[in-house]
Amino acid sequence: xxxxxxxxxxxxxxxxxxxxDVAVALFAEKxxxxxxxxxxxxxxxxxxxxxxxxxxxxxxLFVALLESKARYMREKIDAVQxxxxxxxxxxxxxxxxxxxxxxxxxxAFHRVLQQELLVTNREILHQNVIxxxxxxxxxxxxxxxxxxxxxxxxxxxxxxxxxxxxxTINQVMLSRSIxxxxxxxxxxxxxxxxxxxxxxxxxxxxxxxxDHLSIQPALQKQK
Amino acid sequence: xxxxxxxxxxxxxxxxxxxxDVAVALFAEKxxxxxxxxxxxxxxxxxxxxxxxxxxxxxxLFVALLESKARYMREKIDAVQxxxxxxxxxxxxxxxxxxxxxxxxxxAFHRVLQQELLVTNREILHQNVIxxxxxxxxxxxxxxxxxxxxxxxxxxxxxxxxxxxxxTINQVMLSRSIxxxxxxxxxxxxxxxxxxxxxxxxxxxxxxxxDHLSIQPALQKQK
DNA sequence: TTGAATTAAACAAACGTTTAATTAATTTTT
DNA sequence: AAAAATTAATTAAACGTTTGTTTAATTCAA
Numbered sequence: 001x002x003x004x005x006x007x008x009x010x011x012x013x014x015x016x017x018x019x020x021d022v023a024v025a026l027f028a029e030k031x032x033x034x035x036x037x038x039x040x041x042x043x044x045x046x047x048x049x050x051x052x053x054x055x056x057x058x059x060x061l062f063v064a065l066l067e068s069k070a071r072y073m074r075e076k077i078d079a080v081q082x083x084x085x086x087x088x089x090x091x092x093x094x095x096x097x098x099x100x101x102x103x104x105x106x107x108a109f110h111r112v113l114q115q116e117l118l119v120t121n122r123e124i125l126h127q128n129v130i131x132x133x134x135x136x137x138x139x140x141x142x143x144x145x146x147x148x149x150x151x152x153x154x155x156x157x158x159x160x161x162x163x164x165x166x167x168t169i170n171q172v173m174l175s176r177s178i179x180x181x182x183x184x185x186x187x188x189x190x191x192x193x194x195x196x197x198x199x200x201x202x203x204x205x206x207x208x209x210x211d212h213l214s215i216q217p218a219l220q221k222q223k
Numbered sequence: 224x225x226x227x228x229x230x231x232x233x234x235x236x237x238x239x240x241x242x243x244d245v246a247v248a249l250f251a252e253k254x255x256x257x258x259x260x261x262x263x264x265x266x267x268x269x270x271x272x273x274x275x276x277x278x279x280x281x282x283x284l285f286v287a288l289l290e291s292k293a294r295y296m297r298e299k300i301d302a303v304q305x306x307x308x309x310x311x312x313x314x315x316x317x318x319x320x321x322x323x324x325x326x327x328x329x330x331a332f333h334r335v336l337q338q339e340l341l342v343t344n345r346e347i348l349h350q351n352v353i354x355x356x357x358x359x360x361x362x363x364x365x366x367x368x369x370x371x372x373x374x375x376x377x378x379x380x381x382x383x384x385x386x387x388x389x390x391t392i393n394q395v396m397l398s399r400s401i402x403x404x405x406x407x408x409x410x411x412x413x414x415x416x417x418x419x420x421x422x423x424x425x426x427x428x429x430x431x432x433x434d435h436l437s438i439q440p441a442l443q444k445q446k
Numbered sequence: 447t448t449g450a451a452t453t454a455a456a457c458a459a460a461c462g463t464t465t466a467a468t469t470a471a472t473t474t475t476t
Numbered sequence: 477a478a479a480a481a482t483t484a485a486t487t488a489a490a491c492g493t494t495t496g497t498t499t500a501a502t503t504c505a506a
Contacts (some may be wrong), residue, residue, distance in 0.1 A: 007248075010437055013364075022290070027354030029342070029344050030342060031254060031256055031338075031341075031342045031344075032254075032258045032355040033344075034256045034342060034344065035252055035257035042384070061418055065368070074403045099256050101233065110343050114341055114397070115254075115338065115341050115342065117397045117398045117401065118254075118337055118338050118341070118397065118398065119252070119253060119254040119257060119338065120252055120398065120399070121252050121253040121254075121257065122257075126398070126400075130401065132401045133401060134404055137401075137404055140410075143237075143372065144378065147347070157423065157426075157427045157429075159404075159405040159406065160391065160405065160423065160427040160428075161427070161431070162393055162405070163391050163394040163405055164387055164390070164391040164427075166242055166390075166394055167387070167389075167390030167391045167392070167393055167395075168386050168387040168390045168391075169390070169391055170393060170394060170397075171386040171387070171390030171391055171393060172383075172386055172390075174337070174340045174341065174393075175340045175341065175343065175349070175353065176343070177349075178340065178353065178356060178360075181357055181361075182360065182382040182383065182385070182386055183238070184380065184382070186288065200380065200383065201383065202422075203380075204379075204380045204383040204387075205383075206383070206389055207379075208384070208435050210430065211432065211434040211435045212431050212434045212435065218339070220296075
């Protein structure tokens with residue numbers, strides 16, 4: 001009896017956030033168009049009208065969702081970039097850690113973002129996601145470029161190297177089934193729960209990036 | 224007058240294929256759920272009922288679409304794998320060429336595939352796409368593994384290296400806007416038309432893979 | 447004349463959104 | 477502090493569209 005009371009209070013304090021949590025999960029599974037307000041209301045255990053009451057419309061709910069969940073990586077990259085004590089390679093490694101941690105800990109939200117990048121006709125939503133991406137890209141690219149200028153790194157294609165970093169994680173996150181295939185796990189299990197996965201991905205990307213960037217002593221001598 | 228006649232004949236011969244072409248374009252832009260049969264019928268300039276007449280249902284249209292367009296990479300990988308005259312690195316390079324060519328020449332179809340991987344609740348469609356992916360993954364992974372066993376390659380994480388290859392291309396294909404940002408092009412242009420892009424991606428991935436796999440003489444000596 | 451291709455119209459179901467009524471909570475007045 | 481007034485939260489029902497699909501009639505080709 002008492003427990004039930006507490007539950008109700010907690011729910012009503014941030015019902016908005018509760019709806020948003022359910023929305024991320026449903027959008028991730030069924031897509032934005034594939035998720036109906038009725039589905040959402042039923043799953044979140046609220047009245048259908050409450051969603052428009054709180055957010056105004058389905059589209060505005062989506063935008064609210066983006067804004068509340070997307071600040072993290074922006075701040076992380078900013079912090080790393082302004083840390084003068086780090087070498088360019090260390091910066092990259094920290095950014096890789098950041099992305100892997102972030103993406104793997106919020107697979108549903110991440111899936112929603114990816115979907116919105118692929119579907120171009122919902123322009124407002126699409127544009128919102130693009131903006132999120134642009135600044136991060138430019139920052140990471142400029143770190144790589146700086147390393148190349150300093151001749152700490154080999155001459156590479158910075159934007160495409162960033163694409164490889166993000167793309168590797170995205171590929172693993174593309175679908176549970178594909179991740180299970182890649183990771184040699186039994187189909188049906190949730191691979192993103194496994195802490196081993198995070199370690200493996202981080203290690204692989206860091207090694208890949210380092211191999212690609214590092215100036216080989218042998219090659220230097222030959223010149 | 225004569226020209227019009229020919230056009231009509233051609234259209235009626237493979238009207239099915241015409242519908243499928245329009246479907247790919249619309250699905251890519253608006254998503255599967257976001258594309259209505261009416262949109263599709265209007266865009267393809269056929270009656271609404273014709274789509275169900277030809278394909279049975281919207282879902283069956285989608286499956287037909289997959290089956291007609293997805294054989295290519297399968298055959299390409301098969302051919303490369305069975306070519307005994309190639310080293311493992313050459314095989315990988317040819318597969319990279321294959322994927323880049325394929326993905327960049329059919330960006331719309333590729334987008335549709337990606338969408339279906341991200342949305343898990345349309346199980347029949349999802350499963351169809353997964354199956355396409357599984358065999359290719361296993362083949363490429365086994366090529367890398369063979370190279371590692373032969374000690375031609377460094378000890379790496381083969382499934383994740385495959386994820387990096389595909390993931391890099393996918394990242395570039397994720398959205399026109401993102402590709403323009405990555406490639407430093409003016410927003411609004413279609414980057415996939417540019418032949419330079421294909422060359423740049425291929426080069427980058429090949430270099431990335433080679434750096435990651437190659438056993439460095441310097442390191443060998445140290446041992 | 448038979449069978450396939452094509453059409454406009456209608457189908458029920460589901461969609462996002464709005465309404466108007468009711469309950470709950472908060473503030474103001476007594 | 478109690479009652480009244482006001483605002484906010486919540487509800488069920490209905491709104492007009494749009495959805496995928498089907499029908500029954502018609503046109504076309506063999």
